Structure formats: structure tokens, C-alpha cells
Amino acid sequence: MALSEEQQLEVEALCSIYEGDPSYKQIDQRTHQYLVGTEGESGSFLLEVSWPVDYPECPPTLSLDSFYNKHMSSSVKTAALNLLRQQSEAAVGMAMTYDLFDFAKENHLQLINGHSAEATSQRTSPAIPTKVSHNVFGGMEKREQLTKAQKRRLADRTDHKGELPRGWNWIDIVKQLSRTGCKDES
Structure with a gap:
């Protein structure tokens, strides 16, 4: 379906406001x-x-059900959505998407308050030892991507096990002494 004139104006405003902002996606x-x-x-x-x-x-439909939010409990999501819905219902009749995003940014800590309390209780619970991961990608740290040339140079320096050969960073003693000379003890 085609957008109404008000909706088209809001899309243009959002695109111009968030141009170059990696946090926004249409x-x-x-x-x-x-x-x-x-x-x-x-x-x-x-x-x-x-x-x-x-x-x-x-009011618009608000959602926190994306895969990115899998680390949030349903009670925290519900509490955050209730606060956001109150804001959207108060602004009915006006363009409010920017206002909702701005409210979420300004009240970020209030919206996730239950989440940080749950994470703290999980870390301090002596009965159930759990590892709380602060990474949203399943606890795996994001590794730096190497180019093909960097991988090739790394493979050239290492042996078949991926380890550097013994003494790879040692100083060539004879070469060093020939440059600096040796001290006479007399």
C-alpha cells in the first residue's frame, strides 16, 4: 500500500536525520x-x-522481538514496551517515530533497568554458577578479519601447527656484536 502524505514526510525526515547513523535502519x-x-x-x-x-x-506497533534482543528477558521487554507504548499513545495524531527513538535513547537505563538487575543477580548467585556473557552473539567474541595477504604472511612465519618457530624474535648476537663492538676488559 502507498504511504499517506504525512507518512512520506516522516520517512523523508527520518532518512535525513539518521543519514550515516549505523544505529538506524529502514x-x-x-x-x-x-x-x-x-x-x-x-x-x-x-x-x-x-x-x-x-x-x-x-499508535505504531512496537517490538523488541528481534534476534538481537535474545539476551533480554521477557519481563524486561514487557516493562520497556509498556513505557514506550505510553509515549506513543500520548503522541497519537503526530509523527512520533523519531520521538520514540529519542525517548528510548534518553531513558535507556530506565528501560533496561530490570535487565541489569537480572544480570547482577545471576553473577552473584552462589547456588547456580553461570557465565554471564556480555556479548549478544552467543558469547563468542568477534575476531578481527584478516585479508588473504595477511593470512599468507602469517602462514609463512608459522609451522604446520600455527606456532612460530623457536627463536623467531631473538636478536642475532653475532650481528649485534659486530655493529656495537665488544668491550675490552683491560
Whole structure:
């Protein structure tokens, strides 16, 4: 379906405001996402705002159900969505997507308050030893990607086991002494 004139103006405004911002993503004409917090931190989350056909005369659909938010408990998601829905219902009749993203950024800590309390209780619980990962990618740290040339140079310096040969960083003593000379003890 085609967007109304108000919706088209809001899409243009969002695109110009968030131009070059890696946290914002327009999924389609009616669905927009914003990453609140720093990517990779346990408190960050991805807020999705979807417009119904009669938006802005009715509130948008808000969602925290993306895979990125799998580290958040359902109770924290529910509490955050309730606060965000209150904001959207107060702004019915006006373009509100930017305001919702801005509210989420400004109240980030309040929205994830339950999440940090749960993570703390998991870390300090003596009965169940659990490892709390602060990485949203399943606990695996993101490794730096090497180019083919860098991989080739690394393979040339290492043996078949991936280890550097013994003495690879030793100073050539004879060469060093020939440059500096030796001291006479007399």
C-alpha cells in the first residue's frame, strides 16, 4: 500500500536525520529499527517501530522481538514496551517515530533497568554458577578479519601447527656484536 502524505514526510525526515547513523535502519516503508545503546554491550537493544495503515492517527506497533534482543528477558521487554507504548499513545495524531527513538535513547537505563538487575543477580548467585556473557552473539567474541595477504604472511612465519618457530624474535648476537663492538676488559 502507498504511504499517506504525512507518512512520506516522516520517512523523508527520518532518512535525513539518521543519514550515516549505523544505529538506524529502514526495513521497509512502514518499518524502522533503531539500536539503542552501544552494539555488543549487554544493555543495548533493537527497537522496531511498524506503522499501521492509519498511522499517525493510531499508535505504531512496537517490538523488541528481534534476534538481537535474545539476551533480554521477557519481563524486561514487557516493562520497556509498556513505557514506550505510553509515549506513543500520548503522541497519537503526530509523527512520533523519531520521538520514540529519542525517548528510548534518553531513558535507556530506565528501560533496561530490570535487565541489569537480572544480570547482577545471576553473577552473584552462589547456588547456580553461570557465565554471564556480555556479548549478544552467543558469547563468542568477534575476531578481527584478516585479508588473504595477511593470512599468507602469517602462514609463512608459522609451522604446520600455527606456532612460530623457536627463536623467531631473538636478536642475532653475532650481528649485534659486530655493529656495537665488544668491550675490552683491560
